[in-house]
Amino acid sequence: MARFILRRVVAAVVLLVLVATATFGLVQAAPGQPIELLALDPRVGPEFRAELIRQYGLDQPVTVQWARWMTATLRGELGLSFSQKRPVSELLMEGLGGSAWLMAGALFVLYIVALPLGIVAGLRPGSRVDRAILVFSQFFWALPGFVLAVVLLEILGVRLGWFPLGLMQDLDAERMSSMDRLLNRLHHLFLPSLVLGLSSVGLVIGFVRSGLIGVLASDHVRAARARGLSESRVLFRHALPNTLAPVIQHFGVLMPALLSGALIIEVVFSWPGLGRIGYAAIVERDIPVVLGTTLLSAAVVIMGSLLADLLHAWIDPRARDA
Amino acid sequence: MLERKHLAWLVLAAFVVAGACAPLLAPRDPTTYSDPSISRNRPPLSQLVAVDLDDGRRLYTDQLRHDGDHVILEDVERQRSIPLDQLVEHDAITTQTFLLGTDRFGRDVLSRLLWGARVSLLIGLLVTLIALTVGLPIGTLAALGGPVVDGVLMRIVDVFLAFPWIFLIITLAAMIDGSGLAVLIVVLGGTSWMAISRVARAMIRELRDQAFVTATRGLGAGPIYLAVQHLIPHALPPILIQAALGAARVVLAEAALSFIGLGIQPPEPSWGNMINDGRTGLLSAWWVAGFPTLALIVTVLALSEIAETLRHRLTPYRLEP
Numbered sequence: 001m002a003r004f005i006l007r008r009v010v011a012a013v014v015l016l017v018l019v020a021t022a023t024f025g026l027v028q029a030a031p032g033q034p035i036e037l038l039a040l041d042p043r044v045g046p047e048f049r050a051e052l053i054r055q056y057g058l059d060q061p062v063t064v065q066w067a068r069w070m071t072a073t074l075r076g077e078l079g080l081s082f083s084q085k086r087p088v089s090e091l092l093m094e095g096l097g098g099s100a101w102l103m104a105g106a107l108f109v110l111y112i113v114a115l116p117l118g119i120v121a122g123l124r125p126g127s128r129v130d131r132a133i134l135v136f137s138q139f140f141w142a143l144p145g146f147v148l149a150v151v152l153l154e155i156l157g158v159r160l161g162w163f164p165l166g167l168m169q170d171l172d173a174e175r176m177s178s179m180d181r182l183l184n185r186l187h188h189l190f191l192p193s194l195v196l197g198l199s200s201v202g203l204v205i206g207f208v209r210s211g212l213i214g215v216l217a218s219d220h221v222r223a224a225r226a227r228g229l230s231e232s233r234v235l236f237r238h239a240l241p242n243t244l245a246p247v248i249q250h251f252g253v254l255m256p257a258l259l260s261g262a263l264i265i266e267v268v269f270s271w272p273g274l275g276r277i278g279y280a281a282i283v284e285r286d287i288p289v290v291l292g293t294t295l296l297s298a299a300v301v302i303m304g305s306l307l308a309d310l311l312h313a314w315i316d317p318r319a320r321d322a
Numbered sequence: 323m324l325e326r327k328h329l330a331w332l333v334l335a336a337f338v339v340a341g342a343c344a345p346l347l348a349p350r351d352p353t354t355y356s357d358p359s360i361s362r363n364r365p366p367l368s369q370l371v372a373v374d375l376d377d378g379r380r381l382y383t384d385q386l387r388h389d390g391d392h393v394i395l396e397d398v399e400r401q402r403s404i405p406l407d408q409l410v411e412h413d414a415i416t417t418q419t420f421l422l423g424t425d426r427f428g429r430d431v432l433s434r435l436l437w438g439a440r441v442s443l444l445i446g447l448l449v450t451l452i453a454l455t456v457g458l459p460i461g462t463l464a465a466l467g468g469p470v471v472d473g474v475l476m477r478i479v480d481v482f483l484a485f486p487w488i489f490l491i492i493t494l495a496a497m498i499d500g501s502g503l504a505v506l507i508v509v510l511g512g513t514s515w516m517a518i519s520r521v522a523r524a525m526i527r528e529l530r531d532q533a534f535v536t537a538t539r540g541l542g543a544g545p546i547y548l549a550v551q552h553l554i555p556h557a558l559p560p561i562l563i564q565a566a567l568g569a570a571r572v573v574l575a576e577a578a579l580s581f582i583g584l585g586i587q588p589p590e591p592s593w594g595n596m597i598n599d600g601r602t603g604l605l606s607a608w609w610v611a612g613f614p615t616l617a618l619i620v621t622v623l624a625l626s627e628i629a630e631t632l633r634h635r636l637t638p639y640r641l642e643p
Contacts (some may be wrong), residue, residue: 011485018481029497070526142622144574146581147597147615154604175326221407267582290496299355301484 004313004320005124013308023295024069088292091277098168098273102262105193114201116210125213137202145199145261149268152191163191171285192269199261200254207250212243252305259297300313333620341440353589353640356380358428363607366423374410423609425544425599434591435613441592445507445576450569452511453518459527461522462549479516487513506585514568522563525557559636567630570622577618
């Protein structure tokens with residue numbers, strides 16, 4: 001296990017460095033470098049500009065700049081936001097909190113809907129129930145999340161007034177008791193996490209269904225049946241653990257799609273997460289913030305899939321050899 | 323009896339024809355709007371009387387009355403009187419039917435839907451072609467180029483896959499500093515080749531050690547001949563399945579980007595920004611967002627059905643019970 005952890009962590013760190021390097025490459029290629037913007041300002045003389053270039057090390061070779069950039073990034077120094085005049089890292093930390101809430105809500109919805117349906121479908125492949133579940137999952141695969149979002153928002157939010165129209169909490173939430181504040185947060189969280197969760201439901205149902213079909217056809221399940229175990233014991237003790245363990249690893253695969261979907265959902269619901277910050281930054285051409293959110297989103301994906309792999313290996317020893 | 327797979331191909335073919343022939347099929351121009359105060363948010367199958375003026379404008383009205391050398395347009399809000407000599411000479415007064423209704427600017431939803439099909443399918447097709455031309459060589463090279471080449475190429479794939487696609491796209495869009503169809507195609511293409519390269523690599527690695535490949539190599543075949551003549555053709559089925567699924571994903575991605583305003587810019591129609599247009603009156607004027615949504619769902623379902631048919635057709639030995 002220790003060797004597996006070490007190998008997996010090293011791979012994740014290498015990938016993180018590569019991802020950061022790719023982002024650095026984008027910084028280099030980015031148009032509208034701050035220095036060039038300064039050159040447009042008539043009050044800034046050429047001497048002052050040269051001094052700035054020297055001060056920020058822009059006359060150094062790329063490799064030196066890369067090393068400086070990496071160390072700064074590791075320290076969480078991602079520069080200043082053009083539009084907000086605040087450190088990018090501060091903005092990102094705020095967004096990370098919002099994203100974490102949304103992601104947690106979406107995952108709750110996703111698995112509480114998809115796991116039972118996937119299991120039921122996998123138990124009786126080809127049955128009427130299975131076909132109904134297939135239609136359900138195909139519908140949510142083909143229906144764009146943003147359409148579901150605006151429809152629910154329009155009906156349940158605007159027309160019926162059952163749910164707030166956006167944001168993470170009411171404007172006066174700061175004055176509420178902590179219990180009320182939590183309820184308020186969950187009230188705001190319901191629609192966005194429902195939409196985001198349902199958008200990936202089809203993938204998980206399909207994964208669980210085909211996994212269960214494979215496990216039920218395997219020798220150890222046949223052996224368990226041959227020993228005369230009851231069907232429920234075969235299912236709960238033998239088949240389901242083997243089906244559900246890979247689902248943990250599958251979560252790592254879902255992560256990028258979920259984060260991408262989250263950006264759209266955050267924009268529709270004005271949810272102050274990472275995606276919304278990235279979106280606002282692109283609209284305002286705030287390059288440091290765009291790069292910061294992109295880098296952080298990739299880091300979240302890498303850490304998430306590392307965590308999923310480790311958890312999977314912890315539960316299922318066979319995964320350690322992979 | 324029409325089977326599901328045939329239906330999927332038929333639907334896709336219909337959309338391709340609709341998109342390709344949009345300039346011929348669209349009854350009206352998708353971007354210009356005339357007289358929106360009268361013609362906006364009309365439900366499907368509405369009919370309006372159109373009056374064409376010789377300065378190029380077109381006025382709509384519910385009721386028209388002749389009065390000497392004037393025509394009088396009688397509407398609830400106002401009455402307008404137009405002298406006859408301002409009308410065009412032939413067919414100045416016509417009855418216009420809006421099959422799928424109009425949006426809040428009075429633009430024809432059917433025409434926008436057809437032009438939107440053109441955008442969606444063009445992007446789906448070109449992006450998939452880019453993904454194939456980038457992903458296939460990279461996957462092949464990784465499988466045949468030895469451990470170093472393989473390691474480098476697969477790390478590049480890992481890096482691309484680590485970024486959630488939409489963040490990568492907004493970053494690239496910011497770098498290229500522009501919007502529009504071409505940028506969108508390049509950016510989407512640059513972020514959707516990885517799955518294909520992975521499938522190609524896995525298939526070719528499986529194939530390269532098979533007896534017929536060893537035999538061909540023994541006869542003196544070089545790696546390029548081998549790849550083009552033997553390996554890639556045999557690896558093609560799962561790659562094409564991946565491409566079909568990828569095309570569905572790209573169509574959805576374009577719609578999502580246009581919906582939040584990062585894709586096709588209004589007034590140019592795309593299914594995504596049409597849905598955004600219909601947001602404000604979602605319940606009162608459901609047709610504005612409803613038809614593009616339907617088109618989107620049908621396209622995606624058709625593409626995934628085609629992927630499924632390909633899977634059954636091309637790999638019969640992997641059929642599930």
